[in-house]
Amino acid sequence: MHLYGRTYKIKGALFHPDILVIGDQVVLRDILGKEAYSYEVKSPISRTLVERVIGRGLVWAEGDVHKRQRHELAPFFTFSAQAVRNMFNNVSTCTNIGVENLESHIINNANDPKQGLTVNIMESTESVTLDITGRFVLNYDFESGKSHIAKFFKETWKKQCSVSLYWTSVLGHVIIRAFPFIAHLPIPTLEAQLAVKKALRDIAQTAANQTVNEGQEKDLLTTMVRVRYGAPEMSSTIMYVLSTLRSISRRTMINKPDYQVCTIAFTSQDTTAGTLTFALHQLAMHPKYQSRLRDEIIQLGREPTYDDLMSRMPWLDAITMEILRLRPIGPHIERVAAEHTVLRFGNRVQTSDGAEISEVAIKAGQTIIIPIMAMNRLKSVWGDDADDFNPERWLDPARLEHVDxxxxxxxxxxxxxxxxxxxxxxxxxxxxxxxxxAYIRKLEFHDTGAVIHARFVGTLQPYIASEEEKGTQMPLRVTLVNESGVDPAY
Known part of the structure; x- marks a missing residue:
């Protein structure tokens, strides 16, 4: 975007039409807003790959099917404030256990506790978020990432992401776009995707056979039923949920109701773990912001409450918004025109021959790329330091004058x-x-000097420059906040 402006086109590969890259807010309000269902979210091949990984759930759905699925799933995310507070206890418990596990690992393995230990922090963040997802979504215990199925899930996903780090994976996607039938062949990488889906479906079925404590709305599925469907008293509310989803499936053309469970579990676990990993890395490279956040937490004089975390901690808010700006876990999204249409720009666009245009015609089936990360780093909007991690921008209204x-x-x-x-x-x-x-309250994170790059492999994943063969990783040196490992505020 710095070179070509907010809107430009790139040549389509292997018989495909040109791809439009659009960062014009006026056009995007139409594409993502009032004309949202005039565009498909994914190309046919992308839908095929999504189906292989998590099935025909909300991420896969298009058009009327998506509308119905989203309507049925909305209660998962629109429940009462009290229900959210109840869920917070589970989230807090999982994070505290995960941090304590990392503390113990450092104490037991560091030669010098003061120097700490270098770890691949992804192993911890993935275990924490997987554990949260299990309890929050399924009322299922992944044993802090230590259970057999948790290890299988993490290892399979890591292998899949690691294979995608090589340049040959880009060529593979181009070939699959041109010859979609390849996606159905027993290729090892694609078979790994099927293994992930099967593992998630097994988890959903296991959750259906577990007992939920009566009257407690601490997992997402239980809350959905209590709030939206008025679940009867029964030994397993999860059983009622899956029964309800089966009923929904008949109305929404979902072949397997477990796909929605897979969709929620997969998208919530991987995306949040990635964002948390990048946040800890940025705080390791910017110790002054890490210290300010830790001071804010310590000054509470107690463990943060739900209200503290969501609305009373300005540095936590600023750091959250800044990492989501700088490292969006989905750096771009695509839309595919379902019909011939005309896009009208808010600002005139200069063509390669120097002419200026205010609109462009696109054909049905043409792909549009929305470059989220590039838009999040536009210097005309975010300032000259748009490429830098600077949470202070969110604390100074004057610095956000060009941000809508x-x-x-x-x-x-x-x-x-x-x-x-x-x-x-x-x-x-x-x-x-x-x-x-929870991490910052008990632990201090230090940069190891490793040059970290990020690549989109379904989600944004970190790796060490020139070490793609080692797969995705984020090495950080971790020390205890003090020698006893106990926050001074406690």
Missing amino acids: RKFGWNGMLTFSDGPRQCIGYRMALLIFKTALA
């Missing part, structure tokens, strides 16, 4: 916008803030 806070979420499309906005973004913010505060 009503566009997307806080002026960003990190959670998309409109009818297809991330349905679980409030849940993601709750988990992220709770986990980040």
